[in-house]
Amino acid sequence: MAYDKFTVLKSTAVPLPIENVDTDQIIPARFLKATERVGFGDNLFRDWRYNPDNTPKADFVLNNPVYSGKILVGGKNFGSGSSREHAAWAIYDYGFRCVVSSFFADIFRNNCLNIGVLPVQVSAEFLEKIFNAIFANPQTELEINLSEQTITLLATGESESFDISSYKKDNMSNGFDDIDYLQNIKGEIQEFASKLPF
Amino acid sequence: MSKTLFDKVWDAHVVRSIEGGPDVLFIDRHLIHEVTSPVAFLGLKTRGIPVLYPERTFATADHNTPTINQHLPVADPLSANQLKALEENAGAYGIRHWGLGHQKNGIVHVVGPENGITQPGATIVCGDSHTSTHGAFGAIAFGIGTSEVEMVLSTQCIMQPKPKKMRINITGSLSKGVTPKDVALFIISKLTTSGATGYFVEYAGEVFESMSMEGRMTVCNLSIEMGARGGMIAPDETTFNYIKGREFTPKGEAWDKAMAYWQTLKTDADATFDKEFTYDGSSIEPMITYGTNPGMGMGISNNIPTAQELDGGVATYEKSLNYMGFHEGESMIGKKVDYVFVGSCTNGRIEDFRAFASIVKGKKKADDVTVWLVPGSHVVEAQIKEEGLLDVLTEAGFSLRQPGCSACLAMNDDKVPAGKYAVSTSNRNFEGRQGPGARTMLASPLVAAAAAVTGVVTDPRTLIQ
Numbered sequence: 001m002a003y004d005k006f007t008v009l010k011s012t013a014v015p016l017p018i019e020n021v022d023t024d025q026i027i028p029a030r031f032l033k034a035t036e037r038v039g040f041g042d043n044l045f046r047d048w049r050y051n052p053d054n055t056p057k058a059d060f061v062l063n064n065p066v067y068s069g070k071i072l073v074g075g076k077n078f079g080s081g082s083s084r085e086h087a088a089w090a091i092y093d094y095g096f097r098c099v100v101s102s103f104f105a106d107i108f109r110n111n112c113l114n115i116g117v118l119p120v121q122v123s124a125e126f127l128e129k130i131f132n133a134i135f136a137n138p139q140t141e142l143e144i145n146l147s148e149q150t151i152t153l154l155a156t157g158e159s160e161s162f163d164i165s166s167y168k169k170d171n172m173s174n175g176f177d178d179i180d181y182l183q184n185i186k187g188e189i190q191e192f193a194s195k196l197p198f
Numbered sequence: 199m200s201k202t203l204f205d206k207v208w209d210a211h212v213v214r215s216i217e218g219g220p221d222v223l224f225i226d227r228h229l230i231h232e233v234t235s236p237v238a239f240l241g242l243k244t245r246g247i248p249v250l251y252p253e254r255t256f257a258t259a260d261h262n263t264p265t266i267n268q269h270l271p272v273a274d275p276l277s278a279n280q281l282k283a284l285e286e287n288a289g290a291y292g293i294r295h296w297g298l299g300h301q302k303n304g305i306v307h308v309v310g311p312e313n314g315i316t317q318p319g320a321t322i323v324c325g326d327s328h329t330s331t332h333g334a335f336g337a338i339a340f341g342i343g344t345s346e347v348e349m350v351l352s353t354q355c356i357m358q359p360k361p362k363k364m365r366i367n368i369t370g371s372l373s374k375g376v377t378p379k380d381v382a383l384f385i386i387s388k389l390t391t392s393g394a395t396g397y398f399v400e401y402a403g404e405v406f407e408s409m410s411m412e413g414r415m416t417v418c419n420l421s422i423e424m425g426a427r428g429g430m431i432a433p434d435e436t437t438f439n440y441i442k443g444r445e446f447t448p449k450g451e452a453w454d455k456a457m458a459y460w461q462t463l464k465t466d467a468d469a470t471f472d473k474e475f476t477y478d479g480s481s482i483e484p485m486i487t488y489g490t491n492p493g494m495g496m497g498i499s500n501n502i503p504t505a506q507e508l509d510g511g512v513a514t515y516e517k518s519l520n521y522m523g524f525h526e527g528e529s530m531i532g533k534k535v536d537y538v539f540v541g542s543c544t545n546g547r548i549e550d551f552r553a554f555a556s557i558v559k560g561k562k563k564a565d566d567v568t569v570w571l572v573p574g575s576h577v578v579e580a581q582i583k584e585e586g587l588l589d590v591l592t593e594a595g596f597s598l599r600q601p602g603c604s605a606c607l608a609m610n611d612d613k614v615p616a617g618k619y620a621v622s623t624s625n626r627n628f629e630g631r632q633g634p635g636a637r638t639m640l641a642s643p644l645v646a647a648a649a650a651v652t653g654v655v656t657d658p659r660t661l662i663q
Contacts, residue, residue, distance in 0.1 A: 052635075
């Protein structure tokens with residue numbers, strides 16, 4: 001699935017300082033019935049965002065017009081639980097291009113990387129700083145530079161570097177995905193398969 | 199060089215390693231279901247590429263299926279549409295498909311082992327996080343996203359960095375009334391839901407050596423709930439006896455050849471792990487969760503921990519107790535239960551129904567509890583009848599539903615209403631997991647049975663004859 005190239009992202013951010021945000025909260029199971037990858041953003045954080053009668057919950061951050069931007073900042077262990085890629089689609093479809101947390105669940109992180117959402121893992125201390133800065137001033141901008149692998153709080157210039165494999169970095173910067181890569185080595189895969197002893 | 203069980207299986211499947219990147223890992227068996235595969239097939243169509251090895255993929259409908267009247271057309275048009283898409287995609291690409299009504303239909307992680315698709319030393323993936331179940335056979339098995347489902351369909355490979363290695367040893371033996379589910383919930387309560395993130399776990403020690411295959415599946419199933427990519431147990435006589443003669447297991451000479459290989463699949467004595475934990479099996483008691491993630495569990499006779507006893511995360515803990523309507527420091531014993539669910543890929547196998555029946559035998563279902571007993575597959579359903587368990591259940595006032603994931607994730611009609619309490623043998627107690635507003639307490643089939651006959655949270659040890 002092709003996606004937008006990711007180079008440098010400068011944006012305000014939406015804060016969600018909750019730990020262990022699981023994928024069932026990001027997109028509840030009852031919204032997984034589609035057979036196409038469209039429209040999931042409408043149901044992003046559905047049960048935290050809306051009352052049962054579909055009126056918005058005023059105290060949920062996505063309903064607070066003060067906060068906006070292409071970056072979602074979450075608490076520790078973001079994306080735990082289900083392997084549903086729909087969670088990452090919902091985040092992308094809503095308009096986020098980057099999720100920042102001090103810790104990501106494995107499959108969620110992979111899913112994000114595969115569909116063009118950059119997961120940026122920062123230290124617990126830096127995460128705290130980001131939250132504090134956004135709460136003090138919702139217009140606070142963050143800059144995420146993929147080639148430099150840095151995340152910067154623009155107001156203060158405070159910065160931290162983040163990890164990403166050079167392979168994934170390449171993919172994200174060019175909008176490529178793993179299938180493009182694997183298609184090119186199909187011959188090698190078939191030869192490998194023919195020699196499997198089991 | 200000495201290797202762990204995990205190294206042996208992983209290394210045998212690496213097509214190539216990318217410098218500064220992931221390994222290209224060959225996948226032996228791919229399981230698909232109706233929810234996470236349609237967009238992957240759409241991707242194949244868009245790119246105009248075929249399925250490389252259709253015989254290595256197996257399709258079954260489970261997440262979105264009704265558990266009553268499966269002979270009728272599926273009422274929900276969206277669910278029906280997904281089931282139809284799976285059938286059509288499987289047909290178009292030559293993939294074996296066990297749809298609704300097929301005698302082999304059932305939950306993907308139940309039917310895999312049942313039919314001998316799951317074998318030692320194999321790499322197995324599925325667009326479902328509980329694929330870790332299959333590690334019980336000494337396979338490397340884990341959940342993947344839909345983009346990866348498309349990858350496996352088109353190239354039979356995925357690209358993954360090799361995880362770190364963890365070993366969890368449980369020594370000694372389990373006490374009366376303590377089941378594999380309790381062992382798993384105990385471990386998760388110790389490690390938390392992120393304690394094994396980045397790791398692949400090997401379970402070792404006497405408790406696992408003496409555990410049945412179905413019990414091992416329950417434990418490996420829950421590996422994902424502590425963040426692990428997967429869990430595995432070295433194959434042994436228990437494993438080989440379980441898989442012998444099943445439809446897709448090797449036969450004759452091929453069996454002997456496979457056995458020669460499978461017997462090498464154990465961690466070398468001097469191999470090392472990145473992290474190791476050891477617990478005493480006799481210290482584990484029947485478990486129950488009180489919060490909104492599987493790490494928030496405790497021995498059933500304990501009290502809910504207080505905020506003071508926690509190591510951080512107080513805000514999340516308070517949000518969680520508030521959702522559940524529980525208070526710090528209180529006992530769970532005697533709490534009213536509205537719903538009981540026995541089933542799911544965690545506890546929907548025959549042993550789970552035997553355990554449930556052993557408690558309810560000669561008793562009556564509590565009047566105001568709704569009980570959903572959902573076998574993991576048609577094979578399990580048939581076993582329940584053949585073994586006379588259905589008679590036991592019927593006499594006690596229970597009835598059996600038809601196979602599927604059901605109230606584990608409530609994609610079908612089996613939803614626990616908002617505010618109601620459920621004791622569930624499933625794998626996740628997340629907010630709204632069993633229906634918007636539902637309050638879930640995870641537990642073993644024995645604890646579920648005790649709740650089903652008493653109507654309140656009850657220590658099953660008080661009911662064991």
